[in-house]
Amino acid sequence: MGRYELGYPKDATNLVKRHGERGTYALEKIHSLVNSSQLLHVSFNPPNSPFPVILPMIGQMGSFDRPSASLGDPLDLYIHGYVSARLFNAGRAASAGEGEGMPVCVAASHVDGLVLALSAFNHSYNYRSAVLFGHATLVESEDEKMYAMELITDGVVPDRWRNIRLPPTRAEVQSTSILRVRIASGSAKVRDGGVADDRHDVEDEDLRNSVWTGVVPVYSTMGEPIPGPYNRAELPKHAADFFDEFRTGNKEQAIAAANRKD
């Protein structure tokens, strides 16, 4: 930790207006939400279309210039995805031009629970969501591409990179496209805690006796690993540990969110 916590400046783009008390602008919080998301949603405007497009993609925050940077430091977002032809074409066009790159929005969201109330109106979710805005360009340098491929692979399973076949072949590196997003702005929003109903509903004994109220924790988990047909290896400890941590960490997070008091 540094001496102070960096935050993205609030402006018209990233300001959390509704329930502003749930908003946060701290880089560390936002970046860690992004890095713990298996899937990111990336939006951009393709040329000649009236609609923005959202693609589900895989990505991680990092710094090629300063790989030892921590999550609370200014970082770039590196993204990769199979569903990406249009995005990468648009990114390539933006890279070739004079501009800063293609404007994108990236969202990382976790559902932590269903909040079930007496009235429909007071139903809610516990959730954590982060959004980043920035300019995307294609990574051209092979060194930076390798850095990003390692970062993203280790984002799937920590330490996976140095436990697989290395180095990637030249053909593999050339046919992998990586986008780097220079972050312009971002924010996160968190809802946690229990259920809250209006007083006139809570004072209605019949209603309280008939409608169940509370929180149902929701979280992502992992099943038993299923070895492939040509597997001959034991599941390594670093991977088994990560799967366990994923299971218990997400569950504990959802239960802690449900029990949080203001």
Place this chain on the structure above:
Amino acid sequence: MGRYELGYPKDATNLVKRHGERGTYALEKIHSLVNSSQLLHVSFNPPNSPFPVILPMIGQMGSFDRPSASLGDPLDLYIHGYVSARLFNAGRAASAGEGEGMPVCVAASHVDGLVLALSAFNHSYNYRSAVLFGHATLVESEDEKMYAMELITDGVVPDRWRNIRLPPTRAEVQSTSILRVRIASGSAKVRDGGVADDRHDVEDEDLRNSVWTGVVPVYSTMGEPIPGPYNRAELPKHAADFFDEFRTGNKEQAIAAANRKD
């Protein structure tokens, strides 16, 4: 089921280009992916911003004009969310204008597993993702708003609506904003099955002996419901059944995806 399966026409907006064999355009498949997603990601272009914006929101497909419509029929998407001031303002402006509404993209994505290969390049995810494009306008009619509130509440927990305090107060209805998206186009993409590496890697005995390959199922689940401080009711059977179904259904889906053969 009708006599034939309806599909969204392929065009430049919705065409699945990369791995086209994984694409599908069937309304039933796309709509059921949307309705089984606890969170949707909605993208739109706010006025005076260079960036598209993504908001995580709650929504369900339905038809106010023909409530008995099935998932494979043409449907509208009704969305609701607390994080919505800018989206609703933009939607209100679009509704007031002459146009068809605000162009939006909506994504619904499920991760089903990590596919761990010998090479970084052949790593993948099992996933199901749907994307819809359409024009959003604010729902003005109170009847349609009530229809959508019921639809969305029952999307959180089936049958929840008729088990809570009814009707909503006038103030609740007035302060709830619902957007209706008229769908213009959509597609879905599914990756399932096991791991597949290049032959030269598979033929490398040392590599196969040292790198674990296979699929790790990933799915969303629910913990034990946590009653709130003023709860006096038993958890109703329809809710308990749904939580069980959510737990086992998602788990079975992830395992089936891992074991699927071409």
